[in-house]
Amino acid sequence: MATRYAQIIVDVPTMQTNRPYTYALPADLQGQVQPGMRVIVPFGHRQVMGFVVALTDKSDVAAEELKEVTTSLDLEPVLSPELVQLSAELAEDIFAFRITILQSMLPNSLKADYQQRLKLEKADLSDDIRVEYLEGQQERDVKLSKFTPKQWRQLKQLAAEGWLSIEPIIANRGRIKKQRAYQLSADSEFLEEAAGQLRANAKQQKHLLDFILENQGQTFTKKELQEMADFSTATLQAGVKKGWLQATDVELLRRPAGTAIESGQQWHQLNPEQEAAYEAVIGAAHAQTYQPFLLEGITGSGKTEVYLQAAAEVLKSGKTVLFLVPEIALTPQMLERVRARFGNKTAVLHSGLSEGERYDEWRRTERGDVQVVVGARSAVFAPLTNLGLIIVDEEHETSYQQADNPRYNARDVALWRAAYHDIPVILGSATPSLESRSRAQKGVYQHLMLTKRAGGAELPKVEIVDMKESMADQPDTNFSTSLRNKIQARLDRKEQMVLLLNRRGYSSFVMCRDCGFVPRDPNCNLAMTLHMDTHTLKCHYCGYQEPIPQICPACGSKRIRYYGTGTQKAEAELMDLFPSARVIRIDQDTTRKKGSLAKALQRFGQGEADILLGTQMVAKGLDFPDVTLVGVLNADTSLGLPDFHAAERTFQLLTQVAGRAGRHEAKGEVVIQTFNPEHYAITYAQKHDYEGFYRQEMAIRHAGQYPPYFYTVQIQMSAPEENQVALQAAQVGRWLKKRIPNNVIQLGPSPQPIAKLKNRYYFQILLKLKDDHEMDGFLHELADRAQKAKNGLQLNVIRNPLSFM
DNA sequence: AGCACGCCGACT
DNA sequence: GTCGGCGTGCTC
Numbered sequence: 001m002a003t004r005y006a007q008i009i010v011d012v013p014t015m016q017t018n019r020p021y022t023y024a025l026p027a028d029l030q031g032q033v034q035p036g037m038r039v040i041v042p043f044g045h046r047q048v049m050g051f052v053v054a055l056t057d058k059s060d061v062a063a064e065e066l067k068e069v070t071t072s073l074d075l076e077p078v079l080s081p082e083l084v085q086l087s088a089e090l091a092e093d094i095f096a097f098r099i100t101i102l103q104s105m106l107p108n109s110l111k112a113d114y115q116q117r118l119k120l121e122k123a124d125l126s127d128d129i130r131v132e133y134l135e136g137q138q139e140r141d142v143k144l145s146k147f148t149p150k151q152w153r154q155l156k157q158l159a160a161e162g163w164l165s166i167e168p169i170i171a172n173r174g175r176i177k178k179q180r181a182y183q184l185s186a187d188s189e190f191l192e193e194a195a196g197q198l199r200a201n202a203k204q205q206k207h208l209l210d211f212i213l214e215n216q217g218q219t220f221t222k223k224e225l226q227e228m229a230d231f232s233t234a235t236l237q238a239g240v241k242k243g244w245l246q247a248t249d250v251e252l253l254r255r256p257a258g259t260a261i262e263s264g265q266q267w268h269q270l271n272p273e274q275e276a277a278y279e280a281v282i283g284a285a286h287a288q289t290y291q292p293f294l295l296e297g298i299t300g301s302g303k304t305e306v307y308l309q310a311a312a313e314v315l316k317s318g319k320t321v322l323f324l325v326p327e328i329a330l331t332p333q334m335l336e337r338v339r340a341r342f343g344n345k346t347a348v349l350h351s352g353l354s355e356g357e358r359y360d361e362w363r364r365t366e367r368g369d370v371q372v373v374v375g376a377r378s379a380v381f382a383p384l385t386n387l388g389l390i391i392v393d394e395e396h397e398t399s400y401q402q403a404d405n406p407r408y409n410a411r412d413v414a415l416w417r418a419a420y421h422d423i424p425v426i427l428g429s430a431t432p433s434l435e436s437r438s439r440a441q442k443g444v445y446q447h448l449m450l451t452k453r454a455g456g457a458e459l460p461k462v463e464i465v466d467m468k469e470s471m472a473d474q475p476d477t478n479f480s481t482s483l484r485n486k487i488q489a490r491l492d493r494k495e496q497m498v499l500l501l502n503r504r505g506y507s508s509f510v511m512c513r514d515c516g517f518v519p520r521d522p523n524c525n526l527a528m529t530l531h532m533d534t535h536t537l538k539c540h541y542c543g544y545q546e547p548i549p550q551i552c553p554a555c556g557s558k559r560i561r562y563y564g565t566g567t568q569k570a571e572a573e574l575m576d577l578f579p580s581a582r583v584i585r586i587d588q589d590t591t592r593k594k595g596s597l598a599k600a601l602q603r604f605g606q607g608e609a610d611i612l613l614g615t616q617m618v619a620k621g622l623d624f625p626d627v628t629l630v631g632v633l634n635a636d637t638s639l640g641l642p643d644f645h646a647a648e649r650t651f652q653l654l655t656q657v658a659g660r661a662g663r664h665e666a667k668g669e670v671v672i673q674t675f676n677p678e679h680y681a682i683t684y685a686q687k688h689d690y691e692g693f694y695r696q697e698m699a700i701r702h703a704g705q706y707p708p709y710f711y712t713v714q715i716q717m718s719a720p721e722e723n724q725v726a727l728q729a730a731q732v733g734r735w736l737k738k739r740i741p742n743n744v745i746q747l748g749p750s751p752q753p754i755a756k757l758k759n760r761y762y763f764q765i766l767l768k769l770k771d772d773h774e775m776d777g778f779l780h781e782l783a784d785r786a787q788k789a790k791n792g793l794q795l796n797v798i799r800n801p802l803s804f805m
Numbered sequence: 806a807g808c809a810c811g812c813c814g815a816c817t
Numbered sequence: 818g819t820c821g822g823c824g825t826g827c828t829c
Binding site for chain 1: 806808809
């Protein structure tokens with residue numbers, strides 16, 4: 001088939017260019033360029049990178065208007081036909097630019113790096129210009145942002161006059177790490193002959209020849225050769241000269257640290273419930289049918305064992321497995337468990353990797369060296385072909401939806417990919433999202449239940465402490481009498497504890513007792529959080545910080561007090577109450593450094609501390625056998641958020657953290673401190689009753705016309721000027737109102753709960769729809785029009801947002 | 806995103 | 818008269 005034209009998505013993320021452009025393929029690229037490859041094309045007045053998304057043999061653009069593809073960046077496609085197709089549908093679905101999706105499917109190392117190569121052409125160019133632009137060199141590569149437009153104008157002028165040349169350079173950002181290697185000759189005759197001719201005292205060379213004869217035809221890196229036989233560089237070079245071996249470069253794959261690569265660890269016997277779940281999944285896998293399963297299993301019921309055994313079975317048939325976990329649960333413990341089963345066949349893709357490591361893991365996957373990919377959100381685009389099973393652990397986690405553009409939800413992408421490959425997908429959770437649970441109810445997903453804890457361990461007893469009473473008795477402490485006693489008992493028995501406080505920092509805000517002044521940050525207008533270690537007030541949204549005021553800036557009073565409690569303050573109080581206790585604190589502030597979280601958890605796991613105190617991080621995916629007490633210092637933080645998800649999030653968090661206690665022989669106990677002891681999210685968590693919570697919350701969602709009874713679309717608008725957004729949001733609101741059918745509910749425009757962020761003001765309109773896509777046409781039109789809006793207005797359309805902050 | 810085209814103010 | 822300010826529109 002003649003493939004003279006290529007449809008190309010260019011690397012220009014704007015509304016107007018969000019479609020394929022047709023290019024002619026020069027003769028030498030025909031048959032070479034394939035869909036899924038990156039190419040360089042002339043676009044407007046410059047060269048840009050683009051993705052080939054299709055090849056055609058005729059064009060609907062007049063031939064004289066067509067330009068030719070300049071060159072190809074790849075010899076093999078970097079994206080499979082599956083991912084190319086996915087990019088189109090996903091872009092449409094989440095109102096994102098297709099180029100942005102295509103880029104996020106690849107590791108950063110494969111992103112185009114645009115540079116300009118400046119080259120001196122006439123030696124007598126004036127010195128100050130040479131210093132300014134070339135740093136005195138003959139040739140220099142610089143990014144466009146290196147100089148101002150005015151400087152570029154001058155450079156172009158100089159180029160036009162022939163002083164220097166400017167040539168665009170587009171390259172991959174990442175470099176493949178190469179290492180010197182040697183391929184040994186396989187010509188026995190030639191080698192024997194060479195051996196015969198050696199001088200008697202050429203010991204080293206004799207040694208080398210013997211080695212080559214033993215390992216004919218194989219390739220070793222230089223490092224390997226030197227480790228095995230201690231050949232000197234000179235000896236090897238002599239060998240190369242004589243043709244005994246050949247020097248080449250091999251790709252060096254950087255392996256992330258922490259690899260116990262011993263596959264085939266002992267498998268656990270499945271209990272009847274696990275067995276049933278396993279069989280259902282395997283049945284669908286063998287039948288090669290698309291089937292989503294909701295695996296609802298209480299904490300400690302052995303969901304992971306079901307995942308791993310189903311995965312193993314699928315691997316046996318030669319297919320591959322994609323295993324998604326929330327970033328926060330991607331702990332060394334978890335990876336260890338997977339690697340122990342699948343060893344070298346595993347690739348890990350997560351944000352803790354360096355760019356190079358990430359690229360290498362991606363390439364191992366792409367080349368077919370691995371059969372299992374474990375990773376967080378972005379791993380859903382792993383270049384696995386021949387998929388046999390997809391697993392989404394903790395499917396309710398909101399971190400599966402990316403917080404900024406493109407706002408894809410990895411769980412939904414996983415479902416898409418499973419449908420594409422006609423394979424099963426397991427959505428697992430102890431506390432499924434209402435959306436998934438209700439789909440299971442309707443039979444869209446097959447519902448699988450695990451109701452028993454592995455090894456017969458019991459669910460921990462949960463005590464609720466009313467903090468209104470505790471505070472009345474002893475207003476100065478965050479630790480109720482009950483919790484204090486239980487902590488002391490654990491310390492006496494040398495058992496471990498986990499304490500959850502869902503707020504980092506020292507206290508939540510600072511207020512003047514006399515005039516009520518609360519310091520707010522100038523960018524977001526939010527109350528700032530106190531950080532005692534650095535003696536600053538910080539905004540947790542934009543990172544702004546300033547020193548703690550000694551006197552009130554508003555009234556001059558010295559009576560400035562701290563309200564609310566963060567992890568820092570709780571830690572201080574803990575040390576005060578239990579001076580002998582060894583405490584490890586984990587939150588964003590203590591674990592910012594790569595690997596520090598892993599280290600902290602490892603220390604706790606080895607019993608180097610009694611108490612693990614932290615934010616949400618302590619609730620997810622950790623499994624420490626010796627933890628017999630879990631304390632939630634304040635269960636209300638997430639309950640009070642202005643978001644209809646608040647109860648769901650609170651219930652999920654409490655259930656999860658409660659599950660950390662008594663996972664093994666030791667019996668566990670949980671204490672939940674709260675100002676809302678009667679709230680159903682808390683009482684159902686106390687009873688470990690997901691189904692009860694589900695029924696009640698569904699009734700509330702039904703009454704309020706919220707998901708999962710309705711789909712939602714959030715139209716988010718922002719601008720640097722408050723009255724500008726307000727004005728334009730009102731305009732958008734009127735525009736929509738005229739167009740929505742009467743079964744669609746429109747709320748707003750209204751200021752967002754966090755109305756100012758990073759010097760921009762936010763407004764939103766919320767649409768509630770029965771049919772997810774019925775407004776798509778208007779919404780695309782709206783996004784298109786907004787692009788042309790003035791006064792710095794930005795408009796985002798967010799389908800089914802998981803948070804309204 | 807760039808860059809040209811095009812229409813109004815302060816300068817050799 | 819012209820240089821250059823940045824609003825508008827297009828890129829196969």
